Amino acid sequence: MEKRSWYVAVVGSASCPPEIEALAYRVGHEIARRQGILICGGRGGVMAAAARGAREGGGVTVGILPGPDRSEANPHLQVALPTGLGDARNAIIACAADVVIAVGGGYGTLSEVALALKKSKPVVALAFAFPGVPGVVAAESPVAAVELALKLVARP
Amino acid sequence: MEKRSWYVAVVGSASCPPEIEALAYRVGHEIARRQGILICGGRGGVMAAAARGAREGGGVTVGILPGPDRSEANPHLQVALPTGLGDARNAIIACAADVVIAVGGGYGTLSEVALALKKSKPVVALAFAFPGVPGVVAAESPVAAVELALKLVARP
Amino acid sequence: MEKRSWYVAVVGSASCPPEIEALAYRVGHEIARRQGILICGGRGGVMAAAARGAREGGGVTVGILPGPDRSEANPHLQVALPTGLGDARNAIIACAADVVIAVGGGYGTLSEVALALKKSKPVVALAFAFPGVPGVVAAESPVAAVELALKLVARP
Amino acid sequence: MEKRSWYVAVVGSASCPPEIEALAYRVGHEIARRQGILICGGRGGVMAAAARGAREGGGVTVGILPGPDRSEANPHLQVALPTGLGDARNAIIACAADVVIAVGGGYGTLSEVALALKKSKPVVALAFAFPGVPGVVAAESPVAAVELALKLVARP
Numbered sequence: 001m002e003k004r005s006w007y008v009a010v011v012g013s014a015s016c017p018p019e020i021e022a023l024a025y026r027v028g029h030e031i032a033r034r035q036g037i038l039i040c041g042g043r044g045g046v047m048a049a050a051a052r053g054a055r056e057g058g059g060v061t062v063g064i065l066p067g068p069d070r071s072e073a074n075p076h077l078q079v080a081l082p083t084g085l086g087d088a089r090n091a092i093i094a095c096a097a098d099v100v101i102a103v104g105g106g107y108g109t110l111s112e113v114a115l116a117l118k119k120s121k122p123v124v125a126l127a128f129a130f131p132g133v134p135g136v137v138a139a140e141s142p143v144a145a146v147e148l149a150l151k152l153v154a155r156p
Numbered sequence: 157m158e159k160r161s162w163y164v165a166v167v168g169s170a171s172c173p174p175e176i177e178a179l180a181y182r183v184g185h186e187i188a189r190r191q192g193i194l195i196c197g198g199r200g201g202v203m204a205a206a207a208r209g210a211r212e213g214g215g216v217t218v219g220i221l222p223g224p225d226r227s228e229a230n231p232h233l234q235v236a237l238p239t240g241l242g243d244a245r246n247a248i249i250a251c252a253a254d255v256v257i258a259v260g261g262g263y264g265t266l267s268e269v270a271l272a273l274k275k276s277k278p279v280v281a282l283a284f285a286f287p288g289v290p291g292v293v294a295a296e297s298p299v300a301a302v303e304l305a306l307k308l309v310a311r312p
Numbered sequence: 313m314e315k316r317s318w319y320v321a322v323v324g325s326a327s328c329p330p331e332i333e334a335l336a337y338r339v340g341h342e343i344a345r346r347q348g349i350l351i352c353g354g355r356g357g358v359m360a361a362a363a364r365g366a367r368e369g370g371g372v373t374v375g376i377l378p379g380p381d382r383s384e385a386n387p388h389l390q391v392a393l394p395t396g397l398g399d400a401r402n403a404i405i406a407c408a409a410d411v412v413i414a415v416g417g418g419y420g421t422l423s424e425v426a427l428a429l430k431k432s433k434p435v436v437a438l439a440f441a442f443p444g445v446p447g448v449v450a451a452e453s454p455v456a457a458v459e460l461a462l463k464l465v466a467r468p
Numbered sequence: 469m470e471k472r473s474w475y476v477a478v479v480g481s482a483s484c485p486p487e488i489e490a491l492a493y494r495v496g497h498e499i500a501r502r503q504g505i506l507i508c509g510g511r512g513g514v515m516a517a518a519a520r521g522a523r524e525g526g527g528v529t530v531g532i533l534p535g536p537d538r539s540e541a542n543p544h545l546q547v548a549l550p551t552g553l554g555d556a557r558n559a560i561i562a563c564a565a566d567v568v569i570a571v572g573g574g575y576g577t578l579s580e581v582a583l584a585l586k587k588s589k590p591v592v593a594l595a596f597a598f599p600g601v602p603g604v605v606a607a608e609s610p611v612a613a614v615e616l617a618l619k620l621v622a623r624p
Contacts, residue, residue: 062549084560087250088395218391238408240556248397251395252394407554422579423559423582427558429578
């Protein structure tokens with residue numbers, strides 16, 4: 001595993017429609033192509049799709065799981081870390097990421113977005129379920145989302 | 157300290173304009189009057205105002221602090237609990253409350269609201285800074301907010 | 313609830329022999345008599361006995377629970393706070409206490425003792441199950457344990 | 469990064485004598501040779517030495533940091549995850565590992581050992597600073613420690 005230089009969390013629901021999964025897959029793939037380390041919540045839906053995309057793109061995938069063991073981990077994680085913290089693990093995801101990309105999303109996703117913004121981290125959104133949150137930057141496509149994320153992280 | 161029967165978290169920013177503080181004070185006072193245990197983040201602004209209101213109303217006030225010690229606690233807490241968890245303590249507030257009342261608010265508040273909704277807990281809002289979040293029930297006044305919260309908690 | 317001035321965590325196993333429970337009860341009672349706020353893990357065994365002692369002595373009792381709701385709380389808590397953090401709540405107990413008194417104990421207790429010592433907090437032990445831990449001060453009786461704890465906390 | 473099959477936490481102090489670091493280095497190296505994923509607290513001393521050993525052995529290294537950013541991470545981590553949880557991150561290390569190897573150690577180490585034992589996970593120790601803890605299996609050398617850890621994990 002070569003040296004990689006930025007950490008991006010892809011956040012979204014554990015169950016979602018196929019078109020949202022397709023977006024997440026392409027986001028994950030693009031992150032891998034641009035040498036990002038993908039962090040996610042480790043479960044299904046958006047998390048699994050993004051991890052699969054990153055894996056198939058040759059990237060590194062890390063899942064930070066809410067439960068006490070690896071049973072709920074999706075199969076696309078190289079590093080699967082059960083925390084036993086329940087939803088408090090969302091704060092770790094926001095803490096460990098340099099930038100967050102939200103795809104679709106539910107209340108858990110909204111909490112991760114809010115926690116990242118609280119820490120002054122950039123948040124990019126794609127088909128975001130909560131369009132009214134100030135500070136979230138909307139992207140038009142998976143490639144645009146990752147490009148935007150990379151640009152926002154690089155900003156001094 | 158007599159037996160009390162419901163736990164309500166009042167969430168909001170650590171610094172806020174006086175009119176938001178005034179709302180928070182009255183929310184806290186009304187919670188005390190209705191035998192609620194007030195949970196808050198233990199710091200200033202909305203948290204301090206709500207705790208002061210509850211204290212002056214004869215209620216019980218609990219602060220769940222992000223830092224490692226009690227130095228940042230407001231003076232209106234009967235029980236001040238430093239956690240050392242940083243923003244992850246927001247998940248504890250959402251977990252420990254039966255219902256959440258958001259007053260004004262910033263990103264931290266939004267995370268608490270989202271975490272409570274994730275756990276299917278009722279959330280009532282007063283002058284809420286993020287009006288577009290589905291599932292949040294708006295109230296017109298402090299008394300209405302506490303009445304609504306109590307009604308939503310009592311619902312089977 | 314009058315102003316109280318020190319926080320003491322009583323830690324020990326959720327199930328324990330009656331003689332350990334009797335010690336914990338007397339520790340809790342003595343803490344209440346000396347205006348301490350009792351913090352515990354909120355469950356049975358040592359936690360319940362200490363909380364009952366403190367309650368019957370007119371004190372304030374706080375339980376910081378590992379699970380996501382109040383169902384496992386013992387009936388002697390005035391403030392019962394579910395955290396959803398699992399064993400990570402042990403770190404909060406160590407963080408929120410000014411001093412720790414261990415009674416009997418299992419591995420969870422040992423973790424709380426170690427986390428408190430890590431934070432340079434005094435730890436007093438009564439019938440402690442792990443006698444070889446340096447830095448733990450053994451007490452001969454419940455009254456002696458609380459006296460010792462109070463003295464160690466007061467030390468500049 | 470190929471598929472690896474077991475997670476081992478190497479725990480110990482952030483500052484330690486050179487002979488303890490040498491042991492940790494060899495433990496890390498042996499873990500890598502046996503396809504383990506190394507989890508550690510991400511900082512210096514035992515954590516850095518074990519991560520360096522695993523890296524130089526071609527392994528995967530994960531650091532779960534207590535602070536809010538990556539500034540305290542040692543340079544041998546492929547995945548460095550700041551949590552912002554302070555010492556509560558010790559519970560995550562115990563949760564995420566299949567087995568724990570303690571080398572030398574201080575109070576933080578003792579808490580990780582206790583939390584792992586609480587979760588019924590095997591704990592192997594090398595030059596352990598707290599020899600009296602029941603359930604900890606002592607090893608005579610780094611190679612023996614890793615062999616023992618692997619055997620204990622494989623046990624049904």
